[in-house]
Amino acid sequence: MSSKFRSVPDQLWFLISDSPETSNVNTTAIATSSPEPDINELVEFLRVLQIALICLRVLSCYISCKDSLPPMMPGNATNEAQDQLPVFNSPPLAFTSPYATSLPNGSQHPRPNSTEISLNDGMCRDKNAAGGPGESETVPQLCRRLSTDAYTDKYTRTQPRLSSECVDQYLVDPFAVDSVNSADSANLSSKQIKNIQVPEDSGENVEAIPHYKPVENLTMHYPELTGAVLDTDLDGTSRTRELVTFHKSKTTLIPPRYSGYSPLSGSKPSGSGLHLPSIVNDVPRAAGATANVKLEAEAYIGGLHRMKSASLLSCNPLENMKSLPVLPYAVGTDSVRSKLSIAESSSSSKPPQSTESLNMLNSMERQETPIDKRKFSSDLVDGLEYSQSSPKKKRKTTLSLNGAKHCNCKKTKCLKLYCQCFSAGKYCAEFCACQECHNKADYEDTVIKTRQVIESRNPIAFASKIEQHNNQFINSEGGTCATPSSGRHKIGCNCKKSMCLKKYCECFQANVPCSTGCRCDGCKNVYDKNEEYDATKHGVDKEMVSDRADERTFYPGSCHSHNPDDSTNHRMVELPFQLVSSGYLQELAILASNVDSTHMLLQTNNEELNVGSYNWPLDDNNPGMAHQFPPRWDTLVNQRHLTPLSDSPLMSMTPSTSSRTRDLTYSQIHLTPGTGNVSSGVSPQWRISLITPTTELNEILGTESLQSFNPDYRLYHTLEDDTPKMLKDSTTSTENVKVSSPNQNHRVSPPESHMHELGSSSSGPLRSARQISLPSVPLFPPLGPCIDSKGSTDNSASKFENGNSSK
DNA sequence: GAGTTTGAAACT
DNA sequence: CAGTTTCAAACTC
Secondary structure, three states: OHHHHOOOOHHHHHHHHOOHHHHHHHHHHHHHOOOOHHHHHHHHHHHHHHHHHHHHHHHHHHHHHHHHOOOOOHHHHHHHHHHHOOOOOOOOOOOOOOOOOOOOOOOOOOHHHOEOOOOOOOOOOOHHHOOOOOOOOOHHHHHHHHHOOOOHHHHHHHOOOOOHHHHHHHHOOOOOOOOOOOHHHHHOOOOOOOOOOOOHHHHOOOOOOOOOOHHHHHHHHHHHOOOOOOOOOOOHHHHHHHHHHHHHHHHHOOOHHHHOOOOOOOOOOOOOOOOOOOOOOOOOHHHHHHHHHHHHHHHHHHHHHHHHHHOOEOOOOOOOOOOOOOOOOOOOHHHHHHHHHHHHHHHHOOOOOOHHHHHHHHHOOOOOOHHHHHHHHHHHHHHHHHHHHOHHHHOOOOEOOOOOEOOOOOOOOOOOOOOHHHHOOOOOOOOOOOOOOOOOHHHHHHHHHHHHHHHHHOOOOOOOOEEEOOOEEEOOOOOEEEOHHHEEEOOOOOOOOOOOOOOOOHHHHOOOOOOOOOOOOOOOOOOOOOOOOOHHHHOOOHHHHHHHHHHHOOOOOOOEOOOOOOOOOOOOOEEEEEEOOOOHHHHHHHHHHOOOOOEEEEEEOOEEEEEEEOOOOOOOOOHHHHHOOOHHHHHHHHHOOEOOOOOOHHHHOOOOOOHHHHHHHHHOOOEOEOOOOOOOOOOOEEEEEOOOOOHHHHHHOHHHHHHOOOOOOOOEEEEOOOHHHHHHHHHHHHHHOOOOOHHHHOOOOOHHHHHHHHHHHHOOOOOOOEEEEOOOOOOOOOOOOOEOOOOOEOHHHHHHHHHHHOO
C-alpha cells in the first residue's frame, strides 16, 4: 500500500500514515477498493499533495505563530496562559486527559511543547478576536483553526512542537459523553485518562462577559478549566497529574450538604456559585468577596502557573467562539482554593484517586467570577514564586497555598470536627493524608448523618467561626488589606499558653483579634487603637510573622501585596458609601462621568444606571498618596456634593491617623446631598468597591447587566446582606473591651473596626444597603490600614508584603 | 521526619 | 456546665 506512494515525501507519508484516522481514511480505503489502481493512486497522490501543501502551510503558520509567542517563562506566564486556559461554557463535555507519556523522558522540549488538550473551546479564540500583545495566533488558536480543516489531524502531526498527544486527543470525539467509557478513550488506554464533565448549566452566562483582556482571560477562564489536560512536557506527567488533580479536587471539595446537591447525584448546580461555609468564605460577602477573591487568586497562582507551564497548546476542534466564554458569576472560592491547594500539594499528593472523585465532577460547580480570574492573573507570578520558592511551604501544614485545608486525620475517619476538611464542610481531597477517611463521596450518607449529628449538638458547628467585617483596602503597594479587627471569632478562643500568638489560637489563625468571647489567658492577640496590628509587637517571632504573612492570604482579613511591577495587578478597594437615596445614584453617576476610562454601572434594584466611566490614578510609587484621597475624588465629591460625614477624617487626614483610621476614613465616606449630614432611615448604604463581581453580582445585575459593560471596568453593587450583622456588631463594638478576659488591660476597643459600621448605622437601619463595587482597577492611591498616617507603610502590612514580595 | 505542644472537639 | 480525654494541627528539634 505504501508502495503506491513512493513519491510522497517520507515526512508527508509519515504524516499521513501515522495518523490512525488518516490511515483509515486514506490508506485503508485505497487498499480495499479500487480495481483501477492507477486512477486511485493518482487520486490519492493528489490528495497527498494537497495534504502536503496544507501541511506546509500549517507548518509555516505555526512557525510564524511560534515566533510571535513570548517565551514560556513564569514571569510572563499570565498573558500566555490565558490562551491556554480552556473555558467550559458549553454543555457537558467529555474530556480525555491522558497523562503525558508521549514524549520520551529526558527529552528537552521547551515549555511550549507542553500540550494542554481541552475539548473546550475557551482556549482557542478566534484570531481576529485577539487583540493586544501576544495575540498573534497562538498554537492553540492555530490548532483550533486547523480543527476546521478536514486534514487537521494530519497537519497537527506535522508540527514537531505539537504533541502527538494533542493530535490523539484531537482525534477523540470531543462529544463523547464519557471518554472513560468511550472507544476513543479506549484507544488511549496506554494513557491515563481523566474524564471530566461539565454541568450542563456550566455554560450559563457564557456570553455574559463579552471580552476580556488577555491576562484577564487567563485568570478568568482558567478556573473553569475542567477539561483534561495533556502534558507532554518532560516533567509533564506530574504536571498533568496536578492539573487533573486540580479538577478532581474541585469536585471533591464540594460539600454535598452545602452545595445543595449530591456530589454524586450529578444534579445541576445552582449556578449561584455559593459554597459551603468555611472560615475563609463564610464571612459576609461584602468583606469576604473581596478578600476571598484575592485569596483565591493568590492561591490559585500556583495552579495557574503550573497549568500554564504544562500547557501551551490547547486544541479544541469544537471551538468556534471568538470570545472567551466564561462562567462569570460563580464565586467559586472553594473550588479555587481547592485548585490551588492541589497545585501546591501535588508534589506530594497521593496517587490519583479513584473514579469516584471523578464522578463527582459531574456535579461540580464550574463557575468563577471574572473578578476572580482577573485576580488570578494579577497574582499569577507572585503565586508562582511563592509556591515554588518558599521553603517554608515544605512544612507540614493543614493549609495549602490556597487556603484549602487538608487533613491528616488518623482515627476519626475525618468525620469529626477535628478534621479540618470535614469541619469546613468539604470532602477530603486526594492530597489529604488522612487514614481510613470516610469524608468522601463514597460515604456520603455517613458524612451527612455525621454532620447532622454534630449539628444537632451545635447548629453552627459547620459555620464559619469568623465573623468577618468589611474592611478592605489597598495597601501602599496595591495589595489588599484588611485590618485584623475587621473580623472576630464568633465563639472565641480558649488559649492558655500560646498567648493567642500562635496558630493554635483560632483567632490568631483567622487573623482576627481576640474578642469578648474569648476566654484566653495572657492574650496578646489584641488591638491597640494607637498601633497597627503588628504581630511582632506581641512577641511573634519573625518567622512566624513571615509565615503568617504567607498565610494571611488564607483569611479574609488578609493583607498581602501584589507585585507592583505586575501591570496586571488589580487592586481591590472597598469604599462604603452612604447615599441619601437611590436618587443619588445619579450623583454618583455624574461623579463617575467626570472621570473617564472606567465604565460604571449602577443599579438600583432592577434599575440600571449607566454612569459612565471614571478613572482614578493609582500611583504605587508614591506612598505619600496613600493617605490622600485622590484629588479628583475630592473635587468630585465637592462638585457633586458628595460630602463625607462630618466626623470623617477623610479630608483631614492627620499624621497620627493610623492606617486603620484611614480605614475608618474611607469607610465613612458618605455621599450626601451636599449637607454633609447623613439622612437616617431611608438611606441605603452603598459601598463602592474595587472588587470583582461575584455571585452577588450575578444575582443582582444578572447576566445582561454584566454584558452591558466592560467587564474590566465594572461597577456594581450588591445587596449588603450583612447589614443587620454589621448593625448588630456596631452595637456591640463598645463591648470590645474584654471584661472577663485577663487580657482586658491589653485589650483596647478598636472603635475603628466598627466605626464604619457605626457610621453606617448612624443613618439608622440600613434596609436597602447596597454595595457598589468598582472594577479592579487602580482607582485610588494606596490606602488602607497598611499605611500609617505618616505615609510610611504599615509595619505589619509591610512585613506581610515584604514577606510576599520577597518570595 | 519524629516528637512535643497546644487547644478544640468530644466525651463524661 | 465543668472536667477530662481525645484528637489533630501547630510547632520544635
